[in-house]
Amino acid sequence: MFTSIVFKILTLSLAFGLVLAQAPNQSFRRKPGRTKNRATTTEKPQPIGDGESSDCPETFGYFADAEQCDKYYACNDGVITEKLCPDGMVFNDYSIDQEKCDLPFNIDCTKRSKLQTPIPSLHCIRQNGYFGHEEKNVCDKFYYCVDGMFNMITCPAGLVFNPKTGICTWPDEAGKKGCSSEEIFQFTCPKVNETEAATHPRYADPEDCQYFYVCINGEIPRRNGCKLGQAFDDATKRCEWARKIPECADWYKDRLTDAQLDELENPKPPPTARVKGVQRRKSSKKPARVEVDEIDE
Structure with a gap:
């Protein structure tokens, strides 16, 4: 039942990234009962306290277990049912109106750290x-x-x-x-003073003209690159056309022809779309017929 849901959650997390973890849970001790027209609230639902409760916090909804992050409870007309997320997923307790298992990266399980026994398979620590x-x-x-x-x-x-x-x-x-x-x-940032370190200094990649390193706070290297046809100029600390930098003039020799480099350096402007004037629609009405009375002589 959860296969399609799990696939969608994992795929969306990979394409767009992940959201911030929700705020940590607080201990739950509320009397059961829920009115039919319950007011909307932004408060996060509280977990069921003892992990084996037989009472529903509210007549309808989904509630996290207080100890185990992948366990939750479904309450239907006051009847409680214990449920378990697929292996590798945890219960998203953001709203009692939604039954949703999510990736652990998205949920704060620090106060509900227990999990079901993993079911490993080839290359998978857990099933999902x-x-x-x-x-x-x-x-x-x-x-x-x-x-x-x-x-x-x-x-x-x-x-x-x-x-x-x-x-x-x-x-x-x-x-x-x-x-x-x-x-x-395989690159170590050169030692610099605090003033220069604050500018996140750049250094040419000694092995590749197209790439360079940005040293965050002068200490941590991150590799960045120039666009195709360009190279990093260590003198100006900027990306320039490779053929203008003496030590990198032939960098693209075996990859791009001179004609291709010319086109990159001097791209043709995109064709301008011709906008035709608005033509008025011809009237479909036929000219009125004028009848002339004959004159008796």
């Missing part, structure tokens, strides 16, 4: 979710698992999988052992 590569030195690849079936995904160049957020981020943001910025890029 995003999981890092087994080899510690493989930083830019991770597994996307749905119902125990995996797909391996590679991060864009320069980024690594962040196990804390489930998305690809800069190495320094991921904080993963063996995947530091210096280890990934």
Whole structure:
């Protein structure tokens, strides 16, 4: 039943990223009962306190377990039913009106840290979710698992999988052992004074004319690139056309022809669309027929 829901949640999280975790839960102790026309509230619903409650907090709704993040309760006309999210998902307790299991990255489970026993499969620590590569030195690849079936995904160049957020981020943001910025890029930021460090100084990539490093606060390197046909000018600290930089003039020689470089440097203006004048529609009315009376002589 949850397969299509799980697939949609995982896919949307990967394409657009993830949302901020919700505010932590508070202990629940409310009397049961709910009026038919319950006023709308922005308060977050509270979890059921003892983990094995037989009482519904309200007549209808979905409520988190106070101890286990992937367990929740459905209340239907005051009848409570214990439920469990698919392995790897946790209950989203934002609204009692929605039955929704979500990715752990989106939900704060610090006060409900217990989880069901995992059901691992090939490359999947749990049946659903995003999981890092087994080899510690493989930083830019991770597994996307749905119902125990995996797909391996590679991060864009320069980024690594962040196990804390489930998305690809800069190495320094991921904080993963063996995947530091210096280890990934094989580049160390030169020592500079505080004034220069505050400007996030840039340095040419010694191996690739098209790329350069931005040293965040003068310490943490992040690799950036110029657009096709350009190279980083270490003198001006800007991207310029490669043929204008002596040490990079031939960088694209085996990749692009002179004609292609000319077109990149001097792009043709897009054709201007001709806007035709508004033509008035001809009247479909026939001219009135004028009858002339004959004059008797």
